[in-house]
Amino acid sequence: MRKAILTLTLLLLSAIAIITFLVKSAPLPNKVLNGFDRTIQPASSLTPLGNMPTGDSIQLVSGATATQLFFTTTDPTVILCTDYHFKHPKRIRLSLSQGLLDSLQTYFYTTIDSPLVHIYGYNMPAIITLSLSGGPAQVFRLPPGGFSKAIAIGPDQFILRKLDRTISDQQFLKVNTTTQAITTEKNLSALHQDGGMSTDGSLIYDTATHQLIYTHFYSNRFFSFDTSLQKTLAGHTIDTSSYSHYQLAEATARKEHVFTSQGPDPMINNASFVYKGKLFIHSLLKGDHEAAGKFTNNAAIDKYDLSTGHYLGSFYLPLKPEKVRRIFIFDDKLVAQCRDYIYSFAIDTRDSVLN
Template sequence: MAGSTYVIFLPYYQTIMRKSIYTLLSLLVAAFLIIAVLVWIAPAPNKQANGFNRYYLHPLPLPAIGTIPATNILDIVGADDSLFYFSIVQQPSGVIATSFHPGAQTDTLNIPLQASFSNAVSAYFFTQVNNRHITVFGYNLPVIYNTSRTDSSLHTFTNLSAGGFSQGYLLRDGKHFILRKLNISEKDQLFIRANTENDSILTENGLSELHRDGGMSTDGTLTYDRQTGLLTYIHFYSNRFFTFDSSLQRISNSHTIDTFTVSRFEVAANKDENKQVYTNAGPDQMVNGFSCADNNKLYVQAKLKADNEDEKLFNEHCVIDVYEISSGKYLGSYYLDIPAHTKVNQLFVQGDKLVVHCADNIYAIQLAH
């Protein structure tokens, strides 16, 4: 009897299971189609008119005049009349130099760092090189090492109060640093000026917006133009930028040519034991990418398509917008012969050469005039 019952009900059971599987698959397909439709019809910055136009300074994408592999290179750290300098991943005491000329060799400069300092900052540091100084910023300690390029015995260690910093520059006087540094009491990043001779600190008054999120929602790029002595801070998530001088006095408020005046970044906060931890609440909606400055010009990686833009060119090439630092005036744009999908980590400009640090290669671009 048990055997015959099993034979009678097995086909019925199989039919029920088959129908359940088909129903589940149908629901999954329907859910996928609904999500696909929502993504397709959702407002996206480059699928709709963004309310601004671009003027191109050269009709064709500017080609690279030289490239080097980005393997083991951390940052572009400076340039002089003929060479560009690069820091090395996890090696604060080494700097690579190259001219980008065809067949040019690379050389390595050794920075006379104490082993204890080098080890302490090896995972978190950035370096700057100019004609007179080499500076290593240990932003997690936070400590700054500054030495003369001609006499390594002339060096200073500047120890700062608790709270790391994310960006900084040695000013052209060789005695002061401008930093964007975490202020523990405000739970946000503020600009400060540190003096290497007497360790005095000047803190900004009203330059930065306070959101008390560690500076995440106002993240951006700090640039320094040694010719004018002016600093500019460009927001990633809105079109705003402002310029200030070495005494932390605001010179001007400006905006990039796009129309997104409100930050496009959301912050989520949670508790990690006794510390407040901030993360982004969703995908980054970047308006501006990385920036650099030289000779009263500001170069900004553009993230949004202009209404008069050739869609094919924009989707295939990196775009750089150029502004006058002293006035904030838009001067025009360039297409670069670098794929638009390439991850750009940094921009650096010296005279008529723009150097672009990407995930795979570092490109030197001759700017057209």
């Protein structure tokens, strides 16, 4: 018995040693030169307004007005509302039928363009629209196949990134819930028949130019397109990570429509946001001559011109980069959603970091 226990202990220690060696010896992205440098501009106009812990109930920042922030909770019927100093919180209760709640489960995403609330049921799949002030919900059912991204470009018009099971990949759709018209993109997305996992990214909308921007998480690519699903720009970030290393974990994944990664995927780009024709990307790669302390203690935000794709410089956001989840610009406020806190800043929109 002792011999068996000793053998198991030795095997366990050997496994731990091998894993430790592989982790230590792996070419981590920021332990080697990444082949680029960034030009840092001081963001002197950022003024902290306040912060609030996310707790166990807040899901994400869902929308804003000039004076209020809205937050989705883990309960699709409850919206939390505060000012930008996170004072005077109040709850808004939405009326949804039990059938809709059962269908949504935990697979939903909510955005608020006051006074409208849009609840995206990823796996239903459906778009649910209702008013903050109450009233019945309008439900628009989509063809089979879940979707991963959704943007409202009007009260009844939406851009989705949705799974097409016939090609085992995701494509962009334009949906009009009033006319019930659904338009599918043509040659906008790169298709790899992996459920869209290798080309996963962030989708944002610039209300000033009426362009949508899609930034890849696992490569240095981004592109913009208009509301008719026509590409307007194909660009790339300043780093040299030109392709994704994603691989499917199972050879049968395409048949079963279950897509998982074979191993850890090095994320290149994190949160993106847009302001009047300028794209801002939180990069997770350190420039070759960038001070390590500055990079590890601040979120590096790179700026690009959406009319040309040109890099325009960078600035530091005073947040731990590994904790940043999403970043938003609401008029003259910058709001950052992090793993454990949400932060708001007043920002001078005349500052060079935005223009």
